[in-house]
Amino acid sequence: MQSPLTAILLCCVTVAAAQAQDGGERAPFVTTPDEVVERMLAFSGTREDDFVMDLGSGDGRIVIAAAQKFGARGLGVEIDARLVALSRENARRAGVAGRVAFEEGDVLTADLRRATVVTIYLLPFLIDKLQPKLLQELRPGARIVTHAFAMTGWKPDRTETMRIAKRHPGQGDESRIFLWLVPAQVRGSWQGRDWRLRIAQNFQEIEIEGEAGGRPLAIKQAKLEGTALSFSGEGFEFRGRAGTGRIVGELKSGGTAAPLVLTRR
Ligand SMILES: C[S@@+](CC[C@H](N)C(=O)[O-])C[C@H]1O[C@@H](n2cnc3c(N)ncnc32)[C@H](O)[C@@H]1O
Incomplete structure (x- = not known):
């Protein structure tokens, strides 16, 4: 029926x-x-x-x-x-x-x-x-x-x-x-300091892979909610905001916190 x-x-x-x-x-x-x-x-x-x-x-x-x-x-x-x-x-x-x-x-x-x-x-x-x-x-x-x-x-x-x-x-x-x-558009390649990221995106679902200091990053969690972007892995955590051509936030790693700015490559 x-x-x-x-x-x-x-x-x-x-x-x-x-x-x-x-x-x-x-x-x-x-x-x-x-x-x-x-x-x-x-x-x-x-x-x-x-x-x-x-x-x-x-x-x-x-x-x-x-x-x-x-x-x-x-x-x-x-x-x-x-x-x-x-x-x-x-x-x-x-x-x-x-x-x-x-x-x-x-x-x-x-x-x-x-x-x-x-x-x-x-x-x-x-x-x-x-x-x-x-x-x-x-x-x-x-x-x-x-x-x-x-x-x-x-x-x-x-x-x-x-x-x-x-x-x-x-x-x-x-x-x-x-x-x-509606999510920020973050798909693509990003770089800041010695960090390089590649982000795949389908609406708000994202997958991130990349490297820092020449070593691959094992990113376990990544979340995008509007412009708020966060990701974390073994021993590090990033929280920031994605704007046009820039992702600006704070990276916590090894007991310290420092700003991290990523720009599109
Ligand atoms: C299911 S009704 C919903 C009405 C109202 N939004 C509500 O929820 O009570 C869909 C409405 O969309 C209008 N509509 C259908 N196709 C449209 C289009 N291409 N552009 C603008 N309006 C459209 C119809 O005339 C109808 O009034």
């Missing part, structure tokens, strides 16, 4: 495929239950200084809740002009029209650079197309929360499954949400 989510997904895919035939790259309009909206925003740590973008913003509920309940500012991008008009009206009624805006447009061409939090409830075929754009345009440390669907090939930083207390159209008994912290 199909689970409610599978049935909804199949229905959504059929609708999306039908819409794709007339040239649009669309996912259908199904709203996120309010209790899940609130959890998605709390899950991403949304605060007053955040700029929240909902990609495929439907009736505007996520951006409106971000302003009303979390004090943030935000922008919804929505392809359907009627839903954009409805969202503006909903924002006015909620008393947050001065803090949020809604733009008619395609998420695949929207400018994401202002966003510190991005929320997404779209079908996987659109999420796949958005992934490279999210990495390219969002700054390290930005948070992405997806509802129901994960990113292809990226490991989420956190996930949560919540039971839905109230019945909601197009929704089963549970919702799954995923948090993704």
Whole structure:
């Protein structure tokens, strides 16, 4: 028997495929239950200084809740002009029209650079197309929360499954949400003092190999969270921050601590 989510997904895919035939790259309009909206925003740590973008913003509920309940500012991008008009009206009624805006447009061409939090409830075929754009345009440390669907090939930083207390159209008994912290781009070769590192990266997952003083480093643990980079091995530990072309931090080794700056080779 199909689970409610599978049935909804199949229905959504059929609708999306039908819409794709007339040239649009669309996912259908199904709203996120309010209790899940609130959890998605709390899950991403949304605060007053955040700029929240909902990609495929439907009736505007996520951006409106971000302003009303979390004090943030935000922008919804929505392809359907009627839903954009409805969202503006909903924002006015909620008393947050001065803090949020809604733009008619395609998420695949929207400018994401202002966003510190991005929320997404779209079908996987659109999420796949958005992934490279999210990495390219969002700054390290930005948070992405997806509802129901994960990113292809990226490991989420956190996930949560919540039971839905109230019945909601197009929704089963549970919702799954995923948090993704945009990592700094550290893939490549780095050098500082007599240290040489090569970093392999897939989203926030990293593997580091290298040498110090001409001797190979056995790195046992390596972690990247936004711009915070740490790694350690036998007798040493590094903690620092990755910026554009530089990794700056402190190296503890042999009972002493000293700064270590790595630049791209
Ligand atoms: C599943 S609904 C989610 C609505 C809202 N974000 C929420 O969670 O309640 C997806 C929305 O994305 C819109 N949409 C689909 N494809 C889009 C695209 N390529 N660009 C912008 N909006 C799109 C649909 O019109 C629909 O309103």
